[in-house]
Amino acid sequence: MKLLVKNIGRIVGIESTGRLRVCGAEMDRLECFDDAWLLVDNDRFAAYGRMDELGEIAADQVVDAEEGMLFPSFCDSHTHLVYAGSREQEFLDKINGLSYEEIARRGGGILNSADLLHETSEDELYAQAMERVREITAMGTGCVEIKSGYGLSTGDELKMLRVIRRIRETSPLEVRATFLGAHAVARAYRGRQGEYVDLICNEMLPAVAAEGLADFVDVFCDEGFFTVEETARILRVGRKLGLRGKIHANELAVSGGVQVGVEYDALSVDHLERMGAAEIEALHGAVTMPTLLPGAAFFLGMSYPPAREMIGAGLGVALASDYNPGSSPSGNMRMVVSLASIRMKMTPAEAINAATLNGAYAMGLSRDYGSITLGKVANFFITKPMSSVEFFSYAYQTPLIRRVFLKGGEVFGMA
Numbered sequence: 001m002k003l004l005v006k007n008i009g010r011i012v013g014i015e016s017t018g019r020l021r022v023c024g025a026e027m028d029r030l031e032c033f034d035d036a037w038l039l040v041d042n043d044r045f046a047a048y049g050r051m052d053e054l055g056e057i058a059a060d061q062v063v064d065a066e067e068g069m070l071f072p073s074f075c076d077s078h079t080h081l082v083y084a085g086s087r088e089q090e091f092l093d094k095i096n097g098l099s100y101e102e103i104a105r106r107g108g109g110i111l112n113s114a115d116l117l118h119e120t121s122e123d124e125l126y127a128q129a130m131e132r133v134r135e136i137t138a139m140g141t142g143c144v145e146i147k148s149g150y151g152l153s154t155g156d157e158l159k160m161l162r163v164i165r166r167i168r169e170t171s172p173l174e175v176r177a178t179f180l181g182a183h184a185v186a187r188a189y190r191g192r193q194g195e196y197v198d199l200i201c202n203e204m205l206p207a208v209a210a211e212g213l214a215d216f217v218d219v220f221c222d223e224g225f226f227t228v229e230e231t232a233r234i235l236r237v238g239r240k241l242g243l244r245g246k247i248h249a250n251e252l253a254v255s256g257g258v259q260v261g262v263e264y265d266a267l268s269v270d271h272l273e274r275m276g277a278a279e280i281e282a283l284h285g286a287v288t289m290p291t292l293l294p295g296a297a298f299f300l301g302m303s304y305p306p307a308r309e310m311i312g313a314g315l316g317v318a319l320a321s322d323y324n325p326g327s328s329p330s331g332n333m334r335m336v337v338s339l340a341s342i343r344m345k346m347t348p349a350e351a352i353n354a355a356t357l358n359g360a361y362a363m364g365l366s367r368d369y370g371s372i373t374l375g376k377v378a379n380f381f382i383t384k385p386m387s388s389v390e391f392f393s394y395a396y397q398t399p400l401i402r403r404v405f406l407k408g409g410e411v412f413g414m415a
C-alpha cells in the first residue's frame with residue numbers, strides 16, 4: 001500500500017540524523033522542507049522531495065495537502081485518560097472557594113475517582129475512555145501513554161490496565177501502559193501507608209507483570225504522597241519484573257523524586273513545577289527525560305516549571321498533557337504547545353520538538369515515532385495553509401489540523 005501526499009507547503013519536524021531526543025540549544029531547531037511531496041510505503045515514511053521534481057510515482061492513494069503543512073503526530077507521554085465520570089462539581093466547588101478538604105468530602109480527589117471507578121464496569125470504562133481517545137486522535141496525537149492509578153486495589157488496577165490494553169488493540173494510536181498503583185494510598189489503607197506499599201510490591205506488581213499489562217511503573221513521589229525510600233523500593237521491584245520507571249516528581253515540593261528517578265534510570269520524571277539547581281544538575285547527562293505538564297499548572301493556577309533554565313542548562317525536555325479528571329481535563333497537545341510558549345517562554349520550535357520527538361523518547365518510542373524520518377511509522381497530520389510554523393502556536397484556538405494519518409491510514413478528516 002503506497003500513499004502519496006502532494007502539494008505540501010512545508011514538511012515540519014524532519015529528523016535526518018537519527019537522534020532519539022534533542023537537548024539544549026538543539027531544541028530550537030526544526031528541520032523543514034518546503035514545496036514537497038511525501039511517500040508512505042507499508043505504513044512507513046519512504047521518501048520525500050520537491051514538487052517540481054516529482055516524477056511518476058505509482059501510488060494506491062493520492063492526497064492533496066493543498067499547500068498546508070505536514071507535522072509529525074504529537075507523542076503525549078503522560079496521561080490518565082482512563083477514568084470514570086468527571087469532576088466538574090469539584091471545579092465548581094473550587095470556583096466557589098471551597099478548601100481541598102471540603103472538596104474531598106463532596107466527592108473530589110483521587111480517592112473519589114477510585115470509588116467511582118470501582119463501581120464502573122470494564123466495558124463502560126472502555127467506552128468512556130474511547131471517547132477521549134477519539135478526541136485526542138482528531139487533535140493530532142499519534143502516540144499516548146496511559147496510566148492506571150484510579151484503582152488502588154489489585155483487582156481495580158488490573159481492570160484499568162486491561163482497559164488500556166483494549167484501547168491499544170482497538171484504536172489507531174500507539175499506546176504505552178503505565179502501572180501507577182502508587183498514585184495515592186487507598187482508602188482502606190489510611191494510616192497504614194507502609195502496608196499499602198507492601199501490597200504494591202508483593203501483590204500488584206507481580207500480578208501486572210504476569211499478565212504483561214504494563215510497560216512502565218510510576219510513583220507519585222511528593223510531599224504528602226510517597227517517600228523517596230518507598231519510591232526506590234517500588235522502582236527496584238518494577239525493574240526486576242522488567243518495568244522501567246516514570247516518576248511524578250516535584251509538583252508540590254522539592255521531593256527528591258528527580259534524584260531517585262535518575263538513580264534508577266527512570267525513562268522520565270514528570271511535573272517538575274518545583275526545581276532547584278540540584279535537580280537540574282542531577283538530570284545532566286542522565287537517560288531520564290524531564291517532562292513538563294503546563295496544562296495542569298494552567299488548570300490549577302500553579303506556578304510553571306522552569307523550562308528556560310532547564311533548556312539553558314543543556315537539558316532536553318518533553319511536553320505532555322496530563323489528561324486527567326482532576327487537574328487537567330484536556331488532552332489537547334496543541335494547547336500544551338501554545339501554553340509552553342505563552343507561560344514558559346519556550347519557542348514554538350522547542351515546544352514542537354518537546355511534544356513530538358522528546359515525547360516519543362519519554363515512552364521509549366523515538367526509534368519509530370516522533371519525527372518525519374524515512375523508515376519511521378507514518379504518523380502525521382496536515383494543517384490548513386499557514387504563514388509560518390509559529391502561526392500554529394500563536395493562533396492557538398483556530399482549528400488548523402485538517403487531516404490526520406496514523407500508521408499510514410487516514411483516521412480523521414475535517415470537511
Ligand SMILES: [Zn+2]
Nearest residue numbers: 078080248322
Ligand atoms: Zn499525572
